Amino acid sequence: MTTPATTPAPAPARPGVPGVRAVHHVAFTVPDLDEAVAFFTGVLGAETAYRTGPVADPDPHGDWMRRQLGVHPRSTAHIAMLRLGPTLNLELFEYSGPDRRRRMPGNSDWGGxxxxxxxxxxxxxxxxxxxxxxxxxxxxxxxxxxxxxxxxxxxxxxxxxxxxxxxxxxxxxxxxxxxxxxxxxxxxxxxxxxxx
Missing domain, CATH: 3.10.180.10 (2,3-Dihydroxybiphenyl 1,2-Dioxygenase, domain 1)
Incomplete structure (x- = not known):
């Protein structure tokens, strides 16, 4: 007499998003990209991986910037990606656009x-x-x-x-x-x- 094979019970699913294992980068918007890159590289020892931009919608009436980045459609961005220490990829954005706030949020503000x-x-x-x-x-x-x-x-x-x-x-x-x-x-x- 043979005993039917049993299939092991699947491991309980871990909470979270499938495939997500780590933080890839942290990003900040800065008022002056050159100043911020110089500070992070010259003072804190970061290394510049790359700079790119301008990032903008090529269609003067398009909505790509709002849809993809959540900013005013006529905004443009210049971007730098830095490596700071052994674990941090740091992305810096400098935006231009008609509706941007020119003040850092306080620590107690939403988005602080x-x-x-x-x-x-x-x-x-x-x-x-x-x-x-x-x-x-x-x-x-x-x-x-x-x-x-x-x-x-x-x-x-x-x-x-x-x-x-x-x-x-x-x-x-x-x-x-x-x-x-x-x-x-x-x-x-x-x-x-x-x-x-």
Whole structure:
């Protein structure tokens, strides 16, 4: 007598969008693309992958820019894609168009945002950035003294055109790690330099 073969039960589906595994890039619209590229490459050490533009609808009465990018149909864009550190592709847009707002949203506004940068040397990073003309620190550096990220140091800064940056450094073994297997990304420690 043979026993009928059984088909293993399929693994439960993971929530999320099929095939999506990672963030590809983060994008910001800036008032002056040349200024922003110079800041990210010259101050923060990013590398330019490419620049392109103008991106615009070739039909003077077309609606491609509104349909594809959600902007005024007569808008044009110039774009730069940068690589910042080991994991971040950073896309910068400079738009021209008749209805664009010329003011950065506040952090509490819908669409408010900031770019947080990990630093291995918090104090040296603060000194370097605050020495750059036009960069200003918002308040003073802070250390979290309780809660899930106890020991983390942070400070907000504003670029010359108003984009908010945050510098972050956290010790190994944050308290939240005792309660979950989820780990936030942090870059590997840099290799030790050989003595001179």
């Amino acid at each position: 945002h900031h770019l947080a940068l990990w630093t291995d040397d918090f104090d040296a990073s603060v000194r370097r950035l605050t020495a750059v003309p036009g960069v200003r620190m918002l308040g003073e550096p802070q250390q979290v003294n309780e809660g899930p990220i106890r020991g983390t140091r942070w400070v907000y800064l504003a670029t010359p055109w108003g984009l908010h940056l945050e510098l972050v450094h956290a010790p190994d073994g944050l308290p939240y790690e005792q309660h979950t297997a989820v780990r936030l990304f942090r870059p590997a420690a840099p290799p030790e330099e050989a003595p001179a």
